[in-house]
Amino acid sequence: MARRGVVSEKCDCSVIHEDIVRKVKRRLPKEDDLFEIAELFKVFGDSTRVRIISALLHSPMCVCDIAYLLGMSKSAISHQLRALRQTRLVKYRREGKVVFYSLDDNHVAVIFKQALIHLSEHRR
Numbered sequence: 802m803a804r805r806g807v808v809s810e811k812c813d814c815s816v817i818h819e820d821i822v823r824k825v826k827r828r829l830p831k832e833d834d835l836f837e838i839a840e841l842f843k844v845f846g847d848s849t850r851v852r853i854i855s856a857l858l859h860s861p862m863c864v865c866d867i868a869y870l871l872g873m874s875k876s877a878i879s880h881q882l883r884a885l886r887q888t889r890l891v892k893y894r895r896e897g898k899v900v901f902y903s904l905d906d907n908h909v910a911v912i913f914k915q916a917l918i919h920l921s922e923h924r925r
Contacts, residue, residue, distance in 0.1 A: 844888045845912075849873070850881050854904065854913055857891065861903035 830838070844850055852871055856862060862870070868878045882902055885891035892905045904910055 841888055841890075844884060844890060845916075847881070847884075849877070850885055851913075853878070853881055853885065853902075854890065854909065857902060857904050858910055858913060861894075861901040863899050863901055867902070 853867055856867055856870055864875050864878050864882065868875045871878065882891060889905050890909050891902050893900050893902045
């Protein structure tokens with residue numbers, strides 16, 4: 802029995818709201834797209850990669866700079882940058898012997914900034 806004023810998170814009905822289900826089903830992305838979205842968010846599931854994205858929000862940087870900033874080895878940073886490049890979150894450009902990494906496009910910054918906004922709203 803639920804206490805007065807406490808809302809149960811469990812649905813106690815067994816009715817299928819077919820009109821809602823049909824409407825939502827028509828609007829769902831393709832399974833392949835949902836899989837790719839899940840893979841994209843997995844990349845955000847690693848704190849080192851998130852720290853790299855956070856740094857690259859402010860300026861393109863080379864591996865040496867990122868490693869120094871985050872207090873990690875160049876090898877560890879390069880490994881994480883490879884994952885970020887594979888998911889098209891980060892791109893690079895070469896200037897002589899130096900390779901500068903930056904966010905692939907503005908969408909990456911938007912995703913990151915939206916996450917920060919979401920967190921700040923829930924901390925109030």
